[in-house]
Amino acid sequence: MTLKELSDLLGLSPTTVSRALNGYPEVSEATRKKVAAAARTHGYAPNTRARALATGRAMAIGHVIPISAKHEMVNPIFADFTAGAGEVYSRNGYDMLMSVVSDDDEEQAYRSFATKRNVDGLIIHAPSLNDGRIPFLNDLGLPYVVHGRSSNATAPYAWVDVNNTRAFQRATELLLDLGHQRIALLNGLEHMDFAARRRAGYEAALASRGINPDPSLMFSGEMTEAQGHDLTRSLLARPDRPTAILVSSIIMAIGVRRGIEELGLTLGRDVSLITYDDDLSYFRNGTDIPVYTATRSSVREAGRRAAQMLIDIINGKDSPTELLLEAELTLGMSTGPARRD
Amino acid sequence: MTLKELSDLLGLSPTTVSRALNGYPEVSEATRKKVAAAARTHGYAPNTRARALATGRAMAIGHVIPISAKHEMVNPIFADFTAGAGEVYSRNGYDMLMSVVSDDDEEQAYRSFATKRNVDGLIIHAPSLNDGRIPFLNDLGLPYVVHGRSSNATAPYAWVDVNNTRAFQRATELLLDLGHQRIALLNGLEHMDFAARRRAGYEAALASRGINPDPSLMFSGEMTEAQGHDLTRSLLARPDRPTAILVSSIIMAIGVRRGIEELGLTLGRDVSLITYDDDLSYFRNGTDIPVYTATRSSVREAGRRAAQMLIDIINGKDSPTELLLEAELTLGMSTGPARRD
């Protein structure tokens, strides 16, 4: 069913039918009703491609999902972020176009979005401290929103981020208040902006209590369960082992727990743990009492906010283009006072 | 840069340029080279929308991601499946269009894909035993591939699935061989096809050893960490507690482990556990020795296969439209012989 067929059926011109359906004022309310009814009964909806061609707007947002070439790993928060963003897109009539590429040719993917003109905007993930995509996209001239920030970027850009520094500072302070002095940090890759900020928060909290951060207690790497486990095992095997561990991802925290328990120790009593919690839908941190004490911020909500910001930008609204979400610190069963040796 | 601009630049007609770029034989090799070079240096790529309109092919595949309305939960395997499918799409020049909808109006989403003609095919997930989407999509006339099967479907359809029955039968047999008699099953929602098949496999194995399945050991529900934990706690509190647990998801298995250890028991010694493992990239089951004994099948590979099958169907190749993958049973550290009481 095309517009022309529908208009023939109604004895109207395509113009009128198009206007009726798109809510233009030049058409009488009576015809509008008639047209709308006919469209519904005949199951007519405008062909997206034709409409996009005519309007110059693709009504689609692009997401590039880079796959770490070496580890073949998908970022686990991606599903939830996507779900949040997707909600907002649907509500606003946008499609979500996803491009899965190995992280070497990510730029190529953006360029291709731009030249093929099949999206109106982009969301980019996981920025590094000095992310080359920002100047690149500024040149490209396609609106975009960054999920996260890039501290060393010079050009302005729109972003939605969590206050990672504050979150880790507060978490560290809580551990210090509980009497912990040797606190390990199992962080993500620190060339990533979020990880660098988390470390800064951790160090700031230590510094404010006059404690020098001990490099041998700080780790930066892929946030996998296995990493969490292995690092914990080696940390706890040391004579000067830490009494508390600060972890950047709940998945890693699961590995930490396994490591602790393999040694016959008890989480929250022998060793304390605070983790960052993205509030992933398939891995909720307990139902009533949280399993882990955590700094939590919903990545799905971040997805919603980023999507809305991008749509606003595309539509030329001049709403704010920077949004800093705060994480909440929730007490769970993985923390307790430091024990005297 | 449009085709016309490029052709003006080259002093050729749009026709010739288009043919040159699309590999038609009517154009000389010399011009083809020249055109290709110019396209590259000027960064020209055909506008997807215009091309789609002209050819009648969208060069895009639709995925509908239903969000469980009550639990706001995204299927955790979705990210990895998507990553696998996306690889194949990129390689074949297809885009991936994702539509996130509440699971009530999923049909509406398919219908909208069909009438708006912005995809050439669909992949559908998580079929139930008698999935209404299959007859619906057969009517709709848009090619599709099902990830999973729908046992009670009458009409034919293309699918990629894992042999869930065999996987759970073998897992149960292994536990029986280890001397376990009381084996609990923590399954997914059994109106879902995969869960029904897993249960059938479990029951078949018990039956072949003359054991009557005990309904009080069988559970069907959302496969969350919390569920795994809570069910394990209540199972192990019983006087006639099971000595082994069969679990449908590695995420749930993590909860089971937590429950076991909270009771001061040891996994693999006091209680055995076998889990289904989708080989999720962000939750690999151990590095060298698997943490959990598991029936494993890569959902990412399933994504690749399903995508390839769909593309073949769209292109009218008559390759097979049914694919049953086998899961491998890998021995990890969560199983051991049943202990005499």
Added chain:
DNA sequence: CGTCGAATCCAAAGCGGTTTGAGGGGTTAT
């Protein structure tokens, strides 16, 4: 009764490609 304006509706020109059907130029056979 003629004129004006508002209210409707329409024809036609794009949007940026692909594709059909035909034409132009250069070789070779007659």
Added chain:
DNA sequence: ATAACCCCTCAAACCGCTTTGGATTCGACG
């Protein structure tokens, strides 16, 4: 020299929609 033929190339139509710039109708007003 002409015809026959092969290569290349092109003009124009078309895909399905939006949108500009009229055209038409009708009631109101002077």
